[in-house]
Amino acid sequence: MRLKFILMRSNTLFISIITLFCFYNCATKRYKKSKFHDGKCEYLYVDDFSGTSISTSDFIVQKDTISVSALKFECTYSAFYTSWVMYNNYGEWNDGVQPENSYNTYLIWKDIDLFSNGGKYTVVTYGAEKPSDIYSSLMVFDDKGRDMLFENSGVKTKLIDLFSTEIRKKKKKKLKSIFHQKYIKQFRPEFWETYKTYPNVKIYIE
Structure with missing residues (x-):
């Protein structure tokens, strides 16, 4: 069955796709030397990236084979x-998925008009x-x-x-701090009290 019918069937199936995906993958550039000399990233790019790639993975959900693409x-x-x-650009996420035995968290924004043309994603x-x-x-x-993100999309x-354009824009320090504080408090609550003790950290949320 095609992905569109499965995702319309229930929100639970949509979450299960993301969970399965996690286990399968779990101008002048500004960059900093990577500390991981044996990895693929010799440099880490500030407000930028070295390149892009799209991977497609197949999963079986309730006997249906589903292909999901990801832009990296x-x-x-x-x-x-x-x-x-x-x-x-769109404020706080609507939902988040944190599969067991994984440190990854998948943040989900729903009904987003990405291109300001009425189309929702x-x-x-x-x-x-x-x-x-x-x-x-x-x-x-x-x-x-x-x-x-399929080839024929x-x-x-x-x-x-x-x-690509949005990543290359300079990030506001306060906005990043608020994002991280909300993220830690919701998905890493065990670290919240420790985080608040870090030097030079200003707390913006309750």
Whole structure:
């Protein structure tokens, strides 16, 4: 069955796709030398990235085979770059998925008019900071649950261009701090009290 029918069937199935995906993957540039000399990222790019790639993975959900595409921005200085873009432009996420036995958290924004033309999309952001790889990534679905990063998608190139441009914009320090504080308090509550004791940290949320 096609992805659009499965995603329309229930929100639970949509969450399960993201969970499965997690386990499968769990101008002049400004950059900093990576401390991981044996990894693929010799340099980490500040408000930028070394390149992009799209991966497609097949999953079986309730006997149906589903293909999901993800856009990855390689060697970003932070794994949160795509999440910062969404938070900066559209505010706080609507939902978040944190699969068991995984440190990744998938942030979900729903009914987002990405191109200011009335079209609504669901955007899922995540990333990873590993010794071998650092990246920031996202998945995008239209209002019928169809994968918008497939090769034949009419907006695939526009999505790459949009997020490439937004990632390269300078991030506001206060906005990043508020994002991280909300993220830690919701998804890493065990670290919240420790975080508040860090020197030179200003707390913006209750």
